Amino acid sequence: MRKAVILISGANGEIGHGLIRSLSEKGGLPIVTLDIDQLDSSLNSTVQDAIIGNILDRNLLQRLNAEFEISAIYHLAAVLSKRAEFSPMTAHDVNVGGTINMLDLAMEQATSRGKTVKFFFPSSIAVYGMGSGENKGNAGSITEDDFRSPETMYGCNKLYCENLGIYFSNHYKRLSAESSAGLIDFRAIRFPGLISAVTRPTGGTTDYGPEMIHAAAQSQPYVCFVRETTSLPFMTMPDAIRAIVKLMDSPPDSLSRSVYHIMAFSAAALQFKEKILSYFPEAEINFLVNDKRQSIVDSWPAEVDDSPARQDWGWKPKHDLDSAFDDYIIPEIRRRYAE
Ligand code: SER
Numbered sequence: 001m002r003k004a005v006i007l008i009s010g011a012n013g014e015i016g017h018g019l020i021r022s023l024s025e026k027g028g029l030p031i032v033t034l035d036i037d038q039l040d041s042s043l044n045s046t047v048q049d050a051i052i053g054n055i056l057d058r059n060l061l062q063r064l065n066a067e068f069e070i071s072a073i074y075h076l077a078a079v080l081s082k083r084a085e086f087s088p089m090t091a092h093d094v095n096v097g098g099t100i101n102m103l104d105l106a107m108e109q110a111t112s113r114g115k116t117v118k119f120f121f122p123s124s125i126a127v128y129g130m131g132s133g134e135n136k137g138n139a140g141s142i143t144e145d146d147f148r149s150p151e152t153m154y155g156c157n158k159l160y161c162e163n164l165g166i167y168f169s170n171h172y173k174r175l176s177a178e179s180s181a182g183l184i185d186f187r188a189i190r191f192p193g194l195i196s197a198v199t200r201p202t203g204g205t206t207d208y209g210p211e212m213i214h215a216a217a218q219s220q221p222y223v224c225f226v227r228e229t230t231s232l233p234f235m236t237m238p239d240a241i242r243a244i245v246k247l248m249d250s251p252p253d254s255l256s257r258s259v260y261h262i263m264a265f266s267a268a269a270l271q272f273k274e275k276i277l278s279y280f281p282e283a284e285i286n287f288l289v290n291d292k293r294q295s296i297v298d299s300w301p302a303e304v305d306d307s308p309a310r311q312d313w314g315w316k317p318k319h320d321l322d323s324a325f326d327d328y329i330i331p332e333i334r335r336r337y338a339e
Pocket of ligand 1: 080081082123124125126154191192193194203204205206207
């Protein structure tokens with residue numbers, strides 16, 4: 001008998017940390033994790049099996065397929081936007097090759113059991129390409145279907161994988177005798193910058209927001225690589241986790257699309273600095289613009305219109321900029337660095 005589980009790839013990353021805790025508290029099927037690194041030991045008691053391995057290792061995926069009955073996959077493994085610009089081929093291998101392997105695993109599982117497998121994919125504001133800083137300023141709050149011309153390898157990978165997920169859900173092998181449509185239930189969220197008080201981001205571009213906060217909490221100086229006036233949408237990690245759980249729990253007929261974008265607040269880098277100074281008055285935060293990294297941030301929107309997510313599955317962030325700091329970031333981060 002295969003063991004009934006849910007599978008989380010890239011589980012040791014920032015989203016994984018929050019998602020594992022949330023899903024294990026919620027109860028339900030045991031969790032199996034897959035990550036290239038060892039899972040943070042503090043999470044061990046919440047998972048049934050923490051497998052160390054590469055999502056590109058097809059032998060390993062075949063073993064998982066034989067051993068487990070997987071009803072949902074949360075495919076979080078990815079090379080983020082900064083690292084991807086230094087190693088585009090590796091990023092493509094991991095982000096695209098890894099995603100199609102996981103979709104294929106989901107399809108094998110669904111076909112062998114004749115049951116739908118749910119698939120969650122974290123996409124990103126990186127799928128957008130605003131064209132210029134001026135367009136970004138003029139565009140205001142954009143819809144999911146606007147400006148889908150990514151300028152980064154990571155953004156190209158995410159946009160393509162969204163389409164792969166939709167293909168596996170709706171049109172897989174459309175010319176073969178047996179239709180496979182509906183065997184995968186693919187759902188994706190394009191996330192804005194995420195801020196966790198318990199983990200530190202690595203390898204991304206939106207990292208300047210959380211990095212600034214973590215540096216201040218540790219009394220370290222921070223040099224921010226974007227202009228003071230640069231704005232991006234953000235949200236706290238607990239809001240992101242709530243969103244994933246809510247979207248995945250929604251009945252299929254309530255969803256008008258497979259891919260939604262969401263945000264909680266749009267903030268300029270200077271607003272982060274001012275907020276941080278109000279809690280850590282000694283914090284040393286300076287701005288030294290890195291034009292290349294600035295150009296990536298300028299290609300991402302300052303705001304997204306998330307009304308489809310609000311209407312279809314009741315998305316509503318708990319934290320705006322003020323409550324993000326007051327109720328989550330500051331208390332948690334103080335606790336974290338006091339330990
Ligand atoms: N936070 C990601 C990055 O900066 C974007 O999804 O790469």
